[in-house]
Amino acid sequence: MPNRFSSPLSGYGATWSTRRRVLIIGVVLAALLAVAGIAAWFTGHDGHHHDASAAPSVSDSTAPSADPTPTATPSGTGSVPKPPRISDPLAYAKAAAVMLWSYDTRDTSRDQELAGMKAWMTTEAKYADWSSVTGQVSDPVLWSRLGDNAQHATAKVTDAHYPSAFKQALADDPSAITDAYIYYVTVTGTQQIAWKKGGSGAQDQAVTLAVQCRPSHDCSLVAIAPSVAP
Structure with missing residues (x-):
């Protein structure tokens, strides 16, 4: 049976465009992560939103959309x-991870999925990397196939923490965070997938999210980040 997820620990960061990667790294992290070993932050990739290796026919299931923007008003x-x-980065990242790992093709169209995800994003265009999020949503044809199988998923978070390199950067220069108030949070958990005729499967998940939490403002999602030290 087809499914819309990438294989375990595949990279969200791989979907980043060159322009967005330069913007996020150059603007957000330049001051914050100007410490030795910064290059290690951007090697490899975290796992992801739509992953379900326990389900049948998983290996060739992912087909990112060439145009992740909704084609019609849902x-x-x-x-x-x-x-x-909420204004706590850890709490927001936990909630965002559950949102990213959950879906229900029985009552949600692809356009609705994208519209719902968009509401979680920062409105500050210079920091938002929308494509890193939408790149994990299946193309319209695959979404329809998943819908034919009534596929849906729920998720549970087991841990959320600031990566060690991020914590070290804050310790070295506490004031640097005030440029954009973007925090990096690594979240781990479990995703449970089900489909018609009693089919089901489970998959461990892990993702690093960039979350913006300005003082006196609710948090928002900036991007699915490249892999960083745990």
């Missing part, structure tokens, strides 16, 4: 939850 956002109004 009616609502289906099963995609609204972003929580």
Whole structure:
């Protein structure tokens, strides 16, 4: 059976465009991560949103859309939850990870999925990397196939923490975070997938998210980040 996920520990960072990668790294991290070993932050990739190796026929299941922008105005956002109004980066990252790892093709169209995800993003265009998020949503044909199989997924977070390199950078220069108030959080958890006729499977998940939490403002999602030290 087809499924819309990438293989375990495949990279969200791989979907970043050159322009966005330069923008995020150059603007957000230049001051914050100007410490020895910064190059290690951007090697490899974390695993991802839509992964389910326990399900049948997983190996060739991912087909990122060439144009992740919704093609029509959706009616609502289906099963995609609204972003929580919280100012804690760890708590927001946990909620965002659950949102990214969960979906329901039984009552949510692809356009609704994208619209729901968009609501979680920062409105500061200079930092937002929308393509790093939408690159993991299946193309319209594959989404339809998943819908034919009534495929849906739920998720549970087991841990969320700041990567060691990020914590060290903050310790070396605490004021650097004030440029954009973007925090890096690595989240781990478990995703449970199910489809019609009682089919089911489970997959461990891990992702590093860039989350913006400005003082006196609710947090928002900036990007699915490249791999960083745990």
